[in-house]
Amino acid sequence: MAPGPAPDLLPAGLDFPDFPPGWVWLVGAGPGDPGLLTLHALHALRHADVIVYDALVDERILGLAPAATERLYAGKRGGRPSARQADISETLVSLARSGRRVLRLKGGDPFVFGRGAEECQYLHAHGIPFRVVSGITAGIGGLAAAGIPATVRETNAAITFITGHAANGDVPETLNWSALAHASPVLVFYMGLKHLPVIVDRLISAGRSAETPAAAVAEATTPRQRVVTATLGTLVEAITTAGLHPPAIVVVGDVVSLRDIIAAGAGHPGR
Amino acid sequence: MAPGPAPDLLPAGLDFPDFPPGWVWLVGAGPGDPGLLTLHALHALRHADVIVYDALVDERILGLAPAATERLYAGKRGGRPSARQADISETLVSLARSGRRVLRLKGGDPFVFGRGAEECQYLHAHGIPFRVVSGITAGIGGLAAAGIPATVRETNAAITFITGHAANGDVPETLNWSALAHASPVLVFYMGLKHLPVIVDRLISAGRSAETPAAAVAEATTPRQRVVTATLGTLVEAITTAGLHPPAIVVVGDVVSLRDIIAAGAGHPGR
Numbered sequence: 001m002a003p004g005p006a007p008d009l010l011p012a013g014l015d016f017p018d019f020p021p022g023w024v025w026l027v028g029a030g031p032g033d034p035g036l037l038t039l040h041a042l043h044a045l046r047h048a049d050v051i052v053y054d055a056l057v058d059e060r061i062l063g064l065a066p067a068a069t070e071r072l073y074a075g076k077r078g079g080r081p082s083a084r085q086a087d088i089s090e091t092l093v094s095l096a097r098s099g100r101r102v103l104r105l106k107g108g109d110p111f112v113f114g115r116g117a118e119e120c121q122y123l124h125a126h127g128i129p130f131r132v133v134s135g136i137t138a139g140i141g142g143l144a145a146a147g148i149p150a151t152v153r154e155t156n157a158a159i160t161f162i163t164g165h166a167a168n169g170d171v172p173e174t175l176n177w178s179a180l181a182h183a184s185p186v187l188v189f190y191m192g193l194k195h196l197p198v199i200v201d202r203l204i205s206a207g208r209s210a211e212t213p214a215a216a217v218a219e220a221t222t223p224r225q226r227v228v229t230a231t232l233g234t235l236v237e238a239i240t241t242a243g244l245h246p247p248a249i250v251v252v253g254d255v256v257s258l259r260d261i262i263a264a265g266a267g268h269p270g271r
Numbered sequence: 272m273a274p275g276p277a278p279d280l281l282p283a284g285l286d287f288p289d290f291p292p293g294w295v296w297l298v299g300a301g302p303g304d305p306g307l308l309t310l311h312a313l314h315a316l317r318h319a320d321v322i323v324y325d326a327l328v329d330e331r332i333l334g335l336a337p338a339a340t341e342r343l344y345a346g347k348r349g350g351r352p353s354a355r356q357a358d359i360s361e362t363l364v365s366l367a368r369s370g371r372r373v374l375r376l377k378g379g380d381p382f383v384f385g386r387g388a389e390e391c392q393y394l395h396a397h398g399i400p401f402r403v404v405s406g407i408t409a410g411i412g413g414l415a416a417a418g419i420p421a422t423v424r425e426t427n428a429a430i431t432f433i434t435g436h437a438a439n440g441d442v443p444e445t446l447n448w449s450a451l452a453h454a455s456p457v458l459v460f461y462m463g464l465k466h467l468p469v470i471v472d473r474l475i476s477a478g479r480s481a482e483t484p485a486a487a488v489a490e491a492t493t494p495r496q497r498v499v500t501a502t503l504g505t506l507v508e509a510i511t512t513a514g515l516h517p518p519a520i521v522v523v524g525d526v527v528s529l530r531d532i533i534a535a536g537a538g539h540p541g542r
Contacts, residue, residue, distance in 0.1 A: 011313065011335055013331075013334065014305050014306065014331065014335075016306060030309075033311075034285050034310065035285065035287060035309060035310045035311035035314070035404075036309050036310070036311060036404075036405060037309065037310050038301075038306060038307050038308065038309055038310075038407065039305065039306045039307070039308050039309075039310070039313065040304075040306035040307060042282065042310065043306070060284075060285065063284065064282055064284075064285075109411055109412075109415075109421070110415075111411065111414075111415050111420035111421045111422060112411060112421050112422055112430075113422050114422075115424060116420060117420035117422070117423040117424075117526070117529055117533065118423070118424060120420075120529075120532065120533050121529070121532055124532045124533075132415050132533070133306075133307075134307060134407050134411055134412035134415045134416075135407070136309065136405050136406070136407060137411060140380055140382065140383060140405055140408060141380075141405035143382075144380075144381075144382050144403050144405045145405075149382035149387060149388035149391070150380070150382045150383050151382060151383055151384050151385075151388070151434075152388040152389070153386060153388075153389060153438060157433060157434050157437065157443035157445055157446055158431055158432065158433040158434070158446060158451065159383075159431070159432050160429055160430070160431040160432075160454060160455055161429065161430050161431075161432075162428060162429040163422075163428050163429070166428065167424060172428035174428055174456075175428055175429060176453050176454060178450075179449075179450045179451075179452075179453035179454040180429065180450075180454045180455075181450075182447050182450035182454075183431060183447060183450040183451045183453075183454030183455070184431055184451075184454070185445075255388070258388055258391075258392070261391065261392055261395045262388065262391050262395075262403070
């Protein structure tokens with residue numbers, strides 16, 4: 001069932017680690033654009049026996065694996081039911097125990113709001129060897145594709161990434177909004193659209209100016225990328241007017257105002 | 272002088288953008304491990320006429336360009352003098368005006384404490400077309416290589432990245448330490464070793480517990496990677512005892528305690 005070694009598409013002279021049978025590799029696929037895949041991720045795609053992939057992993061990325069590689073969907077998109085995290089972890093363990101090379105492919109980076117750490121803990125507890133390969137996270141690469149830099153020297157010496165979505169589907173309860181509002185000149189929310197009205201209210205109540213530039217980037221780095229810019233106070237209405245839908249990254253801060261220069265002057269590789 | 276089109280090492284079936292003469296591409300090279308390079312970055316290395324590279328760009332990565340590609344050093348390492356930012360930006364403009372394909376190669380990600388936005392502004396002001404390619408940032412990929420996840424669902428719904436180094440070489444004056452200490456359960460400092468005693472004092476004075484797990488990762492993802500783990504209160508001494516030197520990433524937060532599981536269970540691609 002496992003394909004033989006794939007013809008290697010990777011540069012000669014670099015050492016790529018072996019992908020031994022019985023191992024699980026947790027690999028970040030980046031924000032969408034296949035060009036933002038790492039060489040390690042391409043290597044893993046070429047050598048895996050089975051790919052357990054998340055929502056948000058682009059079809060063109062899956063297409064880089066040999067045709068015979070088995071593909072198992074473990075995400076939530078287009079109305080298909082979502083696999084429970086416990087079921088996904090158990091699937092990884094049983095595939096590895098059957099002697100397969102298991103590629104767990106996740107959108108973005110496995111350790112940035114991606115449950116990668118939880119899957120590592122589960123694999124470790126079950127004696128399954130694993131490896132982690134970082135990916136480009138949407139909060140950096142997705143913003144860049146919209147012409148919005150994560151940091152600018154005069155604007156921010158700090159940036160904060162926040163998930164807008166807790167395990168139970170609510171806004172995370174543990175967030176200290178007062179501190180968050182003032183810690184970083186730039187705040188980036190993952191999965192922030194659903195609870196955006198609550199997030200905006202909390203930031204403004206905590207003293208963040210409603211005039212702060214803000215933007216949302218949907219399906220960043222893909223041909224379907226859409227960007228809405230507004231202010232913190234007008235972002236919810238602007239998103240509704242534009243009909244923007246998840247997945248989207250929301251950014252609050254003066255870096256948004258550089259978009260005119262950076263997006264206009266630049267092509268970007270995702271388009 | 273410019274080499275002809277390089278033999279393409281990249282997968283067929285993916286669209287890579289043209290790299291036209293007279294353009295500057297600002298590309299992130301990732302934290303060190305050449306396997307963490309993106310496909311876009313490899314494409315740029317194969318097609319550039321001249322590479323203007325920073326400190327922290329691995330020799331093995333430069334080696335992926337054709338031998339005839341010109342290489343210009345624009346960083347600070349091993350006692351060589353540092354080019355001034357204004358000189359680097361002017362070099363990019365004049366190389367582009369001479370009709371070369373200019374690859375501006377930076378360690379990590381160009382927009383994460385990398386002055387990429389400033390270079391874009393300068394290029395835009397001088398009418399030079401440019402493109403930005405994101406890279407894996409050390410604050411995520413470098414930590415992962417040390418077995419430290421940026422986020423864990425039970426630990427942190429937010430993470431803050433901070434530069435420990437302002438333009439004048441001091442700790443950035445604009446930081447709100449009281450808010451920073453409490454905004455995110457996990458704080459990651461770039462270029463934080465030099466001012467670490469000051470940073471630690473400010474965090475503890477602002478109420479962050481001295482018992483918080485903390486770590487420093489030097490030369491992350493390279494064969495020279497070294498990791499020191501301690502607590503916020505003992506990190507400075509532990510780093511001194513270990514003789515750790517820059518470049519290093521410092522992380523403060525409970526995610527550090529997962530290192531035993533994740534680093535022991537995992538090989539990682541950087542080693």
